[in-house]
Amino acid sequence: MMKRGILTTLVILAIFTPSALTAAPVNGALTLHGGMMPSLGGNLMSYEQGNTFGSTTGIDGINNSASGFDTSPVERLLGASAGITFKTTFYEYFHLRVGYNYFRSVYGGTGKTVYNDGAINRSLKCEYSMWGYDIPVTVGLTIPFWKDMKISFSTGLAYAYGVYTYKFKTDVPSEYEGEFKGWALPLVIHLEGEYFLTRQLALFTSLSYYNGSTNVLADRKQDDDAANKDYASIDFTGYRYNLGVSYYFKPI
Amino acid sequence: MDMKKALPHTCIIFTAIILFITGSMTGAFAIGEFSIGINGGVTYDPNHLGPYIDYQNRQWKAGGGDVSQMDTPYAAVAGFSMRYQFNYFLFRIGFHYATPLQDIKGEGGGVKYTIDTYQASLPATIGLILPLRKRTYFFLGGGLTYHYAYMNIKADPGGETRFADAIAGYHFMVGAEVPVTDDITISSEWIHQEGRSIPIEDDKGSGTKYTINVKGDILLFGINYYISM
Numbered sequence: 001m002m003k004r005g006i007l008t009t010l011v012i013l014a015i016f017t018p019s020a021l022t023a024a025p026v027n028g029a030l031t032l033h034g035g036m037m038p039s040l041g042g043n044l045m046s047y048e049q050g051n052t053f054g055s056t057t058g059i060d061g062i063n064n065s066a067s068g069f070d071t072s073p074v075e076r077l078l079g080a081s082a083g084i085t086f087k088t089t090f091y092e093y094f095h096l097r098v099g100y101n102y103f104r105s106v107y108g109g110t111g112k113t114v115y116n117d118g119a120i121n122r123s124l125k126c127e128y129s130m131w132g133y134d135i136p137v138t139v140g141l142t143i144p145f146w147k148d149m150k151i152s153f154s155t156g157l158a159y160a161y162g163v164y165t166y167k168f169k170t171d172v173p174s175e176y177e178g179e180f181k182g183w184a185l186p187l188v189i190h191l192e193g194e195y196f197l198t199r200q201l202a203l204f205t206s207l208s209y210y211n212g213s214t215n216v217l218a219d220r221k222q223d224d225d226a227a228n229k230d231y232a233s234i235d236f237t238g239y240r241y242n243l244g245v246s247y248y249f250k251p252i
Numbered sequence: 253m254d255m256k257k258a259l260p261h262t263c264i265i266f267t268a269i270i271l272f273i274t275g276s277m278t279g280a281f282a283i284g285e286f287s288i289g290i291n292g293g294v295t296y297d298p299n300h301l302g303p304y305i306d307y308q309n310r311q312w313k314a315g316g317g318d319v320s321q322m323d324t325p326y327a328a329v330a331g332f333s334m335r336y337q338f339n340y341f342l343f344r345i346g347f348h349y350a351t352p353l354q355d356i357k358g359e360g361g362g363v364k365y366t367i368d369t370y371q372a373s374l375p376a377t378i379g380l381i382l383p384l385r386k387r388t389y390f391f392l393g394g395g396l397t398y399h400y401a402y403m404n405i406k407a408d409p410g411g412e413t414r415f416a417d418a419i420a421g422y423h424f425m426v427g428a429e430v431p432v433t434d435d436i437t438i439s440s441e442w443i444h445q446e447g448r449s450i451p452i453e454d455d456k457g458s459g460t461k462y463t464i465n466v467k468g469d470i471l472l473f474g475i476n477y478y479i480s481m
Contacts, residue, residue: 051314143428187295187326189471213306
């Protein structure tokens with residue numbers, strides 16, 4: 001209920017704030033950007049990983065080795081993102097940002113490990129992946145300095161939607177597949193810098209930090225009656241680095 | 253609090269105060285400024301209960317039956333700070349208090365859980381200022397924090413456990429500040445803090461031990477007043 005209340009407030013703010021600012025000295029900018037997200041999804045922990053494979057720390061704890069087994073490390077996910085952001089600056093120092101980012105895992109999450117199945121060790125092939133999108137809304141301060149630079153610092157919340165999937169294949173053989181879909185409202189801290197090539201066009205770079213995760217979600221790939229139905233939350237916590245280009249509607 | 257913990261905690265507070273006073277005295281020979289501020293904001297997952305809540309929710313869900321999950325909480329934060337700055341340096345001591353906006357409640361396996369928690373913190377910060385115009389700054393810094401963290405877990409049926417302790421930690425912060433008038437500014441900042449207790453015994457006498465982790469991120473907006481000297 002609280003998350004829905006916050007979401008409703010965000011939507012109302014996003015709709016009405018720009019109209020309330022029309023009397024203020026306002027400029028707008030559109031930014032296209034792409035970037036990377038280290039450790040996408042955090043440790044990707046789920047109930048089944050603890051219950052069946054003995055990992056209480058998800059992808060970190062799934063890595064094991066034993067003599068006679070060919071293993072390769074299962075690394076945390078590296079995500080790539082692309083997005084667009086609209087920024088309104090007003091009264092020189094203040095700004096409101098609304099963005100859209102699409103992201104997906106592009107590296108890591110696959111490998112071979114070993115788990116202990118009762119008295120014997122077994123080989124386990126792992127595949128983790130994640131994709132999603134988010135809509136961050138932040139407010140903050142913009143400070144122009146020298147003639148051609150702006151640094152902005154803002155904080156707020158994002159609506160973040162994610163889909164996390166995994167596949168575990170043992171040498172029994174048996175397969176475990178899981179898919180979790182959900183949304184959350186992570187806190188967002190955003191620091192960005194712009195270097196103006198012309199009075200309206202700027203190179204853009206940013207560092208964002210998200211902190212938040214969904215509730216525990218039920219696995220969507222299993223029937224409700226399945227004995228091995230799994231449960232996990234989707235963690236959006238982490239850093240995001242972006243590079244891009246900004247276009248200001250009015251010359252700075 | 254036993255002596256083993258009281259000693260480092262006392263040292264941290266003492267060091268923070270000495271640093272602040274020394275910084276202020278040193279600054280008397282420079283062109284320095286004093287300011288005081290009040291601030292408010294929000295944090296997610298105070299006292300890092302998220303992993304505990306997540307674990308409990310997963311166990312309930314896997315156990316089947318009706319489950320009402322506990323939410324990892326957002327918390328309101330309020331506090332104040334005193335700052336002395338000269339040239340490119342700042343020294344700051346502050347206080348902030350964080351408590352969830354709503355009770356943390358959940359039910360699974362026929363057991364109702366209610367968690368009550370709060371955190372009070374005294375951060376002492378040394379930082380660098382990037383002055384851009386008069387009263388217009390970016391700043392970043394770090395320092396030591398003295399926390400008091402509390403959590404009470406009530407299970408019905410089942411009883412109550414309570415853990416509370418003082419915790420020494422550290423923090424980093426980055427922020428920006430712009431003028432509203434000649435003497436008043438508004439600021440926005442992010443504080444990332446780390447710290448954990450040693451295993452604390454349940455105050456209620458169950459014998460259970462728990463380690464409180466104060467790791468977290470705090471977003472703060474502030475109003476600051478510069479005192480003319």
